[in-house]
Amino acid sequence: MSLSTLAFHSHSHSLSTPSRPFRPPLLRRPNVVVCSAKPAVSSPSNLSIDVDGRIGPLSQVSGVLGCQWGDEGKGKLVDILAHHFDIVARCQGGANAGHTIYNAEGKKFALHLVPSGILNEDTLCVIGNGVVVHLPGLFKEIDGLESNGVSCKGRILISDRAHLLFDFHQQVDGLREAELAKSFIGTTKRGIGPCYSSKVIRNGIRVSDLRHMDIFPQKLDVLLSDAASRFKDFNYGPDMLREEVERYKRYAERLEPFVVDTVHFMNEAIADKKKILVEGGQATMLDIDFGTYPFVTSSSPSAGGICTGLGIAPRVVGDLIGVVKAYTTRVGSGPFPTEILGERGDLLRHAGQEFGTTTGRPRRCGWLDIVALRYCCQINGFSSLNLTKLDVLSDLAEIQLGVSYKHADGTPLKSFPSDLNVLEQVQVEYEVLPGWKCDISSIRKYSDLPKAAREYVERIEDLVGVPIHYFGVGPGRDALIFK
Template sequence: MSTLVVVGVQWGDEGKGKIVHLLGHQADWVVRYQGGNNAGHTVIFDNKHFVLHLIPSGILQPGTQCLIGNGVVVDPEALHEEVRFLEKRNVHVRGRLHVSDAAHVILAYHRYLDCLREDRAGGGKIGTTRRGIGPAYSDKVGRNGIRIADYLNPSVFRPLLERNLREKAPLLKRFGSLSKIRRDVLKSYPALKRFLQPLVTDGPHLVYRAMEKRKKILFESAQGTMLDVDFGTYPYVTSSNPVAGGVCIGSGLAPNRLDEVLGVVKAYTTRVGEGPFPTELKDSLGEALRRRGMEYGATTGRPRRCGWFDAVAVRSAVRINGCQWLALTKLDVLEGTHPLRIAVAYRVGNKRLKEFPNDRQMQAEAEPVYEEMPGFHGSIRGMKRYAQLPANARAYVRRLEQLVGAPFAMISLGRSREETIILDSKFPWKP
């Protein structure tokens, strides 16, 4: 029996999908515990390119069972489309995908409200995917949400829908009459209800049963620690808790059953959307990193903002998550970059900060204090052993370990699972 959380320790897009896919063949279960279809995990499997938004990456491993936990907000239409996408590509989903009946649903009006909030925010917009994630979580916290168990019971669902439409009517009027919005919600309801019914289960009980049978469970986060609603750059965050602590709330796993935490981190930093980004590069080098790293959102296609490695932010995330191990991704993107810079502290006015501040003004004004290291040349793609890496690349990796306070278990040098160097033989989920 073993449990592992794979969590992003930056602003998302760290390469978690590839790492989950790499380790997933060892897992009996892969569980998503938060977020919604605003995530985009890119995986290469059988030389095919997959982008998964809601379904755990473990679905690509034959025989692995997958659970969408109660902490996820589920758009039934998006889930149906994703299942159809996988089945068209000969991925067997039925009987392997399970959805917690306590997960909340995203409906058409949540998407409308998301668009409305972003449009009204103007210069203060968050930069959401406009997929209804925030409004669905707002309903959940405000005790107005509709859970999947409710959605599947028409005698419960219909009155809840009418109540919510009435309450939100003043905000929704720009999208049409209530009867039109009601039709938007209900037009596919019978088909989606039939689709969901065989997938739905008691999620926490399923996790408990798997633990009792001594199964190996991998928990897959979406987004990253610096987007966590409590620990991220608030208010420029997601609406859930991607941190390892969110596993227990979002899946029903007992806190004393969590064994290992693997943090995934890029060799540089990226961010999608608005919000503070102390090490952002707004010059030609930032553009070069975006181009070489193909830094465009897997969900929206938006260009990612790129910058130097931020050891202050990552060290904070490693501590919050209790990471015993790290996976370093996209080291190959830094080929030929000289010098390499690492933010080791911030300067705000005459203050030098070694910890990530919660004050939003300080986050916006923080100037990175950099440490420079020589870059490395030549292609490192395809290297299988750590000793093959150029000396300067190895020095960079070891310095990152020292600064963030956790060892690297592996280094990813490409999207395919074969393009990975395994570093630490003590890592219990060694591929």
């Protein structure tokens, strides 16, 4: 079976069927052809050229946020935009965020805690108070960057208000998932939820606590004892506490040069007219309030998380760019109305290399869900969108768009439902658009895209009501089109 056969099979979920009948496949060409367009010259200098004026006019404080269930390719856009900003800041999440970026030579970097502006040597990277920080992972990431020629010295600032994520949080995450059995959330098991839980019940440990090692052991003992009382398989004793305290004494010494009051720093930077780009982790459909709860993350990866995660005022936040794939993916459990199951989903997964940066888990794949995308745009107030992985659809004869939901009895839904029982039973109405059947990965001008690709893009804009200004047509740093 070829990837092109995807176009002729609608979502096979037993509780969500499209209103359109199947149509037999058309005769397909034996090979993908290359569209007639001059290939762009791959050069780092391309990144500094804002040919269509899309980057220069961005507001002083701008943001890049996910529009789906994460993994949309936010890191690549942040990496490119970072050349036009003084500061790139993470505001929420932790090492469950995996952003893959490439340097000018095409070398691949997988980041988890360090903001994606780090490859631009003139950019300062800030890890804000809303982020949960696993120090062993952070130091490993920094060491990896340094060993590959990326200087981090003096370029990473960590909030003294950020909460520390310990190894035991990761262990508790796994125990919690095992306890849930068939109703497990499908977390990355990086300890994010347990760490935020410690924060919310007010017994968490913050970065600033490392400056008070005289009382640090007592605070850590409270956390470890609580975990041991909750989970019978969590073994805790004096040796464990002693070893952790000694380890964190060493971490504290190494971390100190990175630690600042980032609330003060960010507001001073705004007053000094520095340009700031906020990098979101995860995405709106995983938001603790707005996502498909409980199959969500433990933070607010939507626009509201910018202010609470960095300590900046809403009035200073300007342009927000939503990043969305040309199709839809998600990892873990939870409803997925436009999902393509079985071998057909496998074909799209392998064509798009849909495997998690953080965990390596295969992602679930489906058609672009316009209902969910419109909902995300309402919540965040995006000024523009970045449509990524448009090239992955290049071998399809036809492409489907999930444009609306209906109840099982045929009654239309006016909005994205909060009730998962409703969401699991919705019928998806699809529009079928023609594919372009050619390789677009070398194209760098919107006008050079085949007509069918432009019609697909413009139909998304019509349905969502937000312009698409950026297009990803490949994994490389220069594989970006401005419109």
